[in-house]
Amino acid sequence: MDQSLFDVVVVGAGVVGCAVARRFTLEGARIAVLEKSTDILDGASKANSAILHTGFDAPEGSLELACIRDGYAEYQTIRDSLGLVQDNAGAYVVAWTQDELRNLESIKAKAHLNGVTDVELVDAETLRAREPNLSRNALGAVHVPGESLIDPWSAPHVYLRQAMENGAKVFTSCEVTDGGFDGAEWRVVTTNGTLRTRHVINCAGLYGDTVNRALLGETHFEVKPRKGQFVVFDKAASGLVSAIILPVPSETTKGIVVFRTVFGNLAVGPTAEEQDSRTDASTDEETLKALIADGINKVPALKDMPVTATYAGLRPASEQKEYRISATSEQNWITVGGIRSTGLSGALGIARHVYGLYENMGASHDKLPDPVIPKANMLSEAGLRDWKQDGAGEVVCHCELVTRREIEAALHGPLPARSLAGLKRQTRATMGRCQGFYCSARLAELTDGCFVSAMAEKLPHE
Template sequence: MEKHDVVVVGGGVVGCTILHELTKHGYRSILCEKNPELVSEASSGNSGITTTGYDVDEPIELQLLQKARKLNEETYQKYNIPYRKSGAHLVAWTQDELDRLQSVIDKAHEVGVHDLYQLSKEKLRQREPHLSHDALGAVFIPGEMPVDSWLMPITLAHDALLRGAKILRNCKITNGYRTSNDDWILMTTTGPIRTAVVINCAGLYGDNVENINQSSPFQIKPRKGQYVVFERCADEVLNTAIFPFPTKITRGVLLFPSVYGHIVAGPTAEEQDSRSDRSTNPSTIDELTDYARKVLPALKHRKVIATYAGLRPGTNSKDYHIISNTERSWITVGGIRSTGVSASLAIAQHVREELLNKFHLKPSNQEERSFDASRQRVKPSFRVLPSGHVEMNGYKYKITHPLSRLGLLAKHKL
């Protein structure tokens, strides 16, 4: 049986990014995704905004977001991932919120985000002339960036494929055991797989996969977020994302331009037991629509063209669960909630550093390790198909994220 350096369990944004990082540095890697398509679960229903972590308190999440700030834009540029450097305004709608704007800036400075600044009501109106007159002021956060959060992990996974990684779809991990020489044999619906290290990135099912290794230290508590998507009109009525003051539970409902120019309102934050129910509720959709039109009255005569819901893999802890178990040859990457897109590149680097420094696992693909950046390599390029797929170098990937599907298919028709 062929032995791999690592098996990555889960083909969401974090799993795809880790696969790319490890393959790029010479690890013989294989990704197992239980669904027919990559990016089919939590990662197919997010907001698609890269955040700086200006308001994050959790230490592991914050550390990785800090590390990711530089990585994100560099990667988007390198791989031609669509993104907008639009920034965001955290808006004060009451006098109490207006009085707290300086505390937002102070908090951001504490976590290393120094380019925020406060705007008066008048300055805010100049920047966002269509915003409700009820806005009293804002803090501008330049580093918040909408991105195509489906195309990013797909592009990185495909690049890993070109570099020699294996990607198995319809491959569900059902069980596993350690061998006498401490390898893992994972039992899957496509047959057994042998590996030196397992990396659990199973998202909404992360605790179930974790139980193969040990009693899971966390329990997934799905949190649904519903969204409303308005027609493409951002160039006319909205320049930046509009953030509310966050609560202890959620960042609140955002109003933001997608990378393709649609205006989106969401997400809600609804605890539920189901890990698969992504239905939308008509009354909730009406509330989101009303909220969006209240914040941005120019939307009054703009059409709602789509709704969707995503599930975030919340746990009993607000922080990430990133655990390196060297004795069991297992790395856990769980509880990556709403900042998965933002932190994924840094998470991937962290996992690679753990493999090298704690597990002392050296990459076995010496050819890939010695890859010279000047050497010619086929770069991922894509074309959008009317069927709702993207084709890259002969491989087809179904567009699973509603915002990506709307935007890419609109570009295809143009």
């Protein structure tokens, strides 16, 4: 491993780690990112609802709200230069009961307090006119025009690539196991060797408390994984709603959302299930059926739509609602923990906040004068997908129209896919209707020798 002294080691390449790595690199720090999985975005960040939130319903005065607001604003400013997508779908917080209807006014008031001032009440008739496929049981809604759909993988992927192309080092399949601080310098022990750094930023998501315990010897919070299951319907369903359909939230969760994706699907989820396991993202038939039923209740035409995919994600919640971000100045350590559900929306804002904490510790750098600006993968249906461009060669995944050129770029690019899951996030291969029925064999061939664990082995007698 690189034996030079880094300014900062970032533990974990989830959406938060990627955004932190980018911010610190742009500010001029020398960064190493350590990721225990074969691919980035493999923990909490691999499965979410892909919404860029405005913060209209975030807790008043919270750090979470500040980070979401800042993150949302920064996304607007970097979106075009990085080639990121944003579908300004808007959202309706829909009341399905009289009780919920009575709550709408306070949701609007809170949104205005939170600085999201374009939020308005909409009556049932207007809602029906704008979303004609919504069930007639919808009684009214709060319209939040700023809620948007983004690509939950291409965005953090390009944050990290921007860090890399401006000098950051990224180590995958590299798990932090131990470490020690001598008053000036950290020694970070990993499964691949030891690194030297002045500061450590723990962005380990579902393992935030474990990493604190292993290196700091203590943790100020405990990760309480919360599972969310989702059902993705056939692309034909994406025309059924135009905005994001949110429920009136409860104390613990935003509730089950009906949302389009920038990939052209319609999804329903997530559930909120407390569990101890930090790895078990199982789906279960009963819950998936309940999600489908919930979707049909809200959008009756879903009844005739086939299911394309199902998935589950784990949110790194903690025993408190607020983000658990704290600086341990005497040990040059910052913990970015408990990013329970708004990591994708908050990441860019969190990164700025964390850089502020870092400066408060007395560190300073000179901003990069002219940083390299890479382009994100374009996987949005509405965007200029690779298949639309000349010379893409063969279409390998027919359902998602993934080209061989895209697959080769993901396998041999700056953050090479080392697992099928990683390849999916970079290209969408096998994520469509047939889930690999048609293209698995071709993919097994194209990925030969690239994955840590091969999709298939060569026949012994051939």
